[in-house]
Amino acid sequence: MKKIVPDPPSFTLQDTAPSDQQLLDRAAADRALNYYFPDPKPDRPVVTALYSIPDGVNLEAALAQASELLRCAGATASEAGNGLDGAARDRVLSIAYLLELAKAYVDKSLDGVTTH
Template sequence: MNQPTNELPNMQIDTTLTSTLDSEAAQRALDYYLKPAISEEVAEPRFFDVNRNISCEEALVHASDLLRCAAAIANESANHLQGVTRDLAFSTVHMIDMAKAMVDRSLEGYANG
């Protein structure tokens, strides 16, 4: 068995490479991460958007209802499946139930606060 050594191979470094900041890809990446987001007035309209006039509590109530419906659909689908697919469907039900519990807990804060 060979013992590891601390000797580095004699490697030559190519210093003729140009700066990556000059490339178009680098500029796009910098623009994406560093430029401020475009305001919503200029952004393209969305296919689905939330009414800006509803309160946080109303939004949470609606989200809770949507999660309840999603859990019912996933649960019903899981009852008609077998094997790994069934396990994945029940995992989905479990995650939806956890998300619904978090939303419902947030709503308790509105009721108590």
């Protein structure tokens, strides 16, 4: 049994080229998609950063600076907690404890760094 298969239609180059209306529709669809589905995390320019750490800073100096910052933050939290009572005092002093723990880890890392 022979099956009758028609010849495929012949297209010219002008038939396959998108029309102006199709291009406008595609542009409108792209704008709508960009509006309703923006990038999940837009790139943040570096110039808006409050502080900038130089690329050439060495590990020892960075750890020493982090240790001092954690020490200051822990002292501030301890002082703030002394003036409070109840659950608020517990929360502030737990922050001071976490800062002291982080400082201990930084200091331990600093001990392992070979000095120049």
